Amino acid sequence: MIDFFLYAALNIILVIALAPLYISVIKKVKAYYQGRKGPRLFQTYYNLFKLFSKERVYSTNSSFIMRVSPYVNIICSILAILFIPLLFIPNNTLGFENIILFLYILAIGKFFISLSGLDAASTFGGMGSSREMSISSIVEPVVIMIFAAFVFVFKSFNFFDIFRQTSLNLDHISLWLLLIPLVIVLLTEVARIPIDNPETHLELTMIHEAMILEQSGSDLALIEMSSAIKQLLWIGIIINIFIPFGFDLLLSISGLFIGFVSFFIKSILIAIGIGVIESYLTKYRLFRLPNLFAIAFFLALITIMMEVLL
Amino acid sequence: MNEIIFSELLKIFLVSLIILTTVIISRRNLTSLINIYALHSFILALIALTFFFYDGALTFLYAAILTVASKSILIPKLLKKSQKNMQIYTDIEYRYLKPVSSIFLSLLIFVCGFFIFYRIKDFLGLNQLYYLGVVFGFSLVMIGFMIIFSRKKIITKILGYLVMENGVVLLSFFVGEMPLLIEMMVLMDLLVLVAITSILAFGMKSSMEEFHAKLNPFKNWFKWREIK
Numbered sequence: 001m002i003d004f005f006l007y008a009a010l011n012i013i014l015v016i017a018l019a020p021l022y023i024s025v026i027k028k029v030k031a032y033y034q035g036r037k038g039p040r041l042f043q044t045y046y047n048l049f050k051l052f053s054k055e056r057v058y059s060t061n062s063s064f065i066m067r068v069s070p071y072v073n074i075i076c077s078i079l080a081i082l083f084i085p086l087l088f089i090p091n092n093t094l095g096f097e098n099i100i101l102f103l104y105i106l107a108i109g110k111f112f113i114s115l116s117g118l119d120a121a122s123t124f125g126g127m128g129s130s131r132e133m134s135i136s137s138i139v140e141p142v143v144i145m146i147f148a149a150f151v152f153v154f155k156s157f158n159f160f161d162i163f164r165q166t167s168l169n170l171d172h173i174s175l176w177l178l179l180i181p182l183v184i185v186l187l188t189e190v191a192r193i194p195i196d197n198p199e200t201h202l203e204l205t206m207i208h209e210a211m212i213l214e215q216s217g218s219d220l221a222l223i224e225m226s227s228a229i230k231q232l233l234w235i236g237i238i239i240n241i242f243i244p245f246g247f248d249l250l251l252s253i254s255g256l257f258i259g260f261v262s263f264f265i266k267s268i269l270i271a272i273g274i275g276v277i278e279s280y281l282t283k284y285r286l287f288r289l290p291n292l293f294a295i296a297f298f299l300a301l302i303t304i305m306m307e308v309l310l
Numbered sequence: 311m312n313e314i315i316f317s318e319l320l321k322i323f324l325v326s327l328i329i330l331t332t333v334i335i336s337r338r339n340l341t342s343l344i345n346i347y348a349l350h351s352f353i354l355a356l357i358a359l360t361f362f363f364y365d366g367a368l369t370f371l372y373a374a375i376l377t378v379a380s381k382s383i384l385i386p387k388l389l390k391k392s393q394k395n396m397q398i399y400t401d402i403e404y405r406y407l408k409p410v411s412s413i414f415l416s417l418l419i420f421v422c423g424f425f426i427f428y429r430i431k432d433f434l435g436l437n438q439l440y441y442l443g444v445v446f447g448f449s450l451v452m453i454g455f456m457i458i459f460s461r462k463k464i465i466t467k468i469l470g471y472l473v474m475e476n477g478v479v480l481l482s483f484f485v486g487e488m489p490l491l492i493e494m495m496v497l498m499d500l501l502v503l504v505a506i507t508s509i510l511a512f513g514m515k516s517s518m519e520e521f522h523a524k525l526n527p528f529k530n531w532f533k534w535r536e537i538k
Binding site: 173174176177180290291294295297298299301302305306309310 | 325428
C-alpha cells in the first residue's frame with residue numbers, strides 16, 4: 001500500500017513539475033527550425049503563473065458547467081497520471097490499472113471541456129466543441145484498436161502488467177507497428193500539428209483553442225496545465241512500451257534516480273521529435289484527417305491479426 | 311545465420327514493408343511516392359539478403375543485387391525523369407476509391423489473405439513466419455492492383471504495377487525459389503515498361519513541332535551516313 005502512495009506522489013509531482021517544460025521544448029525546436037531564438041524554456045511556467053494570478057471572467061450566459069469543467073479536467077488528468085508509471089512500478093495498484101478505465105477517465109475530461117465550450121453560447125466555442133467531438137469520435141476506434149492490440153500482445157488489461165512485461169523483454173516486433181498510430185493519437189489528443197495548430201486563433205482552423213476561448217485566468221491555466229499533463233502522459237505510454245530501458249522495477253533510491261534521468265532524456269527526445277514533426281508538416285485540412293486515422297487504424301488492426309493468427 | 315535472428319529480421323522488414331505500403335496508398339506527392347517505392351524495393355532486397363545469409367543460396371544474393379540496382383536506383387531515376395517531363399508533382403485524382411476507402415480495402419485484402427492462406431498453409435507446408443510472408447506478398451499484389459485502378463495519373467498507375475511486382479517477388483521468396491532467369495526477365499519487363507511509359511508521357515506532352523525539333527539533332531547523324 002505504501003509503495004503505491006509513494007508511487008502516486010512521485011508520479012504526480014514529477015508530471016506537474018515537468019509537463020509545462022515539454023511545451024517550451026517543442027516551441028524552442030520549432031523556433032530553431034524557423035531561424036528564431038524562441039521563448040525561454042521556463043516561459044510556459046511564467047505563463048501559467050501569470051494566468052493563475054489573473055481574475056476569472058465568466059459570460060453572463062454561462063452556467064456552473066463553465067466553472068466546474070476546468071477542475072474536472074485537471075482532476076481527470078491527474079487521475080490518469082496514476083495509470084502510467086514513469087519511474088517505477090508499484091506492486092499494489094489500488095485499482096488504478098485498467099486500460100478501459102484509463103480511457104474513460106480521459107474521455108470524461110474531454111467531455112466536460114467540450115461542454116464548457118458550448119456553455120458560454122459563443123459561436124466559436126460551439127464550433128470548437130463540435131470539431132473536437134467529431135475528431136474524437138473518429139480517433140476513438142483507433143485508440144481502442146491500439147489498446148486492444150496491447151491486450152492481445154500482452155494478454156492483460158492491466159497497464160502495470162503490460163509495462164512490467166515490456167521492461168523485462170521487448171521481443172514483439174509487430175508491436176513496433178503501433179508506434180505510428182500512437183504518435184498520431186498523441187498529436188490528436190494534445191491538439192498539435194498536423195491535426196490542430198495550438199498557436200493559431202484563426203476561426204477557420206482552430207479546434208481546441210476555439211473550445212477554450214471563453215476560459216480565462218486560473219481556469220485557463222488549469223486547462224493548459226491539463227493539456228500539458230496529457231501530453232506527458234502519452235509520451236510516457238510511448239516510452240514505457242517502446243523504450244522502457246532504465247525503468248526501476250525494484251524500488252531503490254539509485255534505481256529511482258536512474259529511472260528519472262532516463263525518463264527525462266527519453267521524454268525530451270520525444271518532445272524534440274514532436275517539434276521536428278510540427279516543423280516539417282503543415283496542418284491538414286479537416287477532411288484529410290480521416291486519412292491519417294485510417295492509417296493508424298490499419299496498422300493497429302494488422303498488429304492484432306499478426307498476434308492472433310501467428 | 312541463427313534461426314531466431316533470421317525470423318526477427320524478417321519480421322522487422324515485413325513490418326517496415328507494411329508501413330511503407332500504407333504510405334504509398336495514401337500519399338499524394340509524386341516525388342515522395344517514388345522515393346518510398348525505392349525504399350520499399352530496398353527493404354525487399356534486404357529480405358532477399360536475409361534469406362541468402364540464412365540459406366546460402368546464391369539466387370537470393372543475385373535477386374538482392376538486381377533489386378537494388380534496378381528497382382531502388384534505375385527505375386526511380388527513370389520515373390523521376392518522366393515526372394520532370396510531365397511537370398506534375400501531386401496526384402490528387404482518384405477513381406472509385408478515395409485514400410480512406412483504399413486503406414480499408416487493403417485491410418480487407420489483408421484479412422482475406424490471412425484467412426485464405428490459413429486454409430492452405432498446411433498444404434503448402436508453411437511455418438508461421440513463412441505464412442506471414444506469403445500473406446504479405448499476396449496482399450501487396452492485390453494492393454498494387456488496387457492502386458492501378460484507383461489512381462488516375464499514369465505515373466501512379468506504374469507505381470501500382472511496381473508494387474504488385476514487389477508483391478510477386480516477396481511471394482516467391484516465401485513460397486518457393488523463383489528461377490533467376492524469370493526474375494531477370496521480369497526486371498527487364500519492368501524497365502521496358504517504365505521506359506516506354508516515359509517515352510509515351512514525353513511524347514504525349516510535346517506537340518509534333520516540338521518532337522521534330524527534338525529529333526533534329528539526329529539529322530546530322532543521317533547526313534553523315536549518306537556522305538559516307
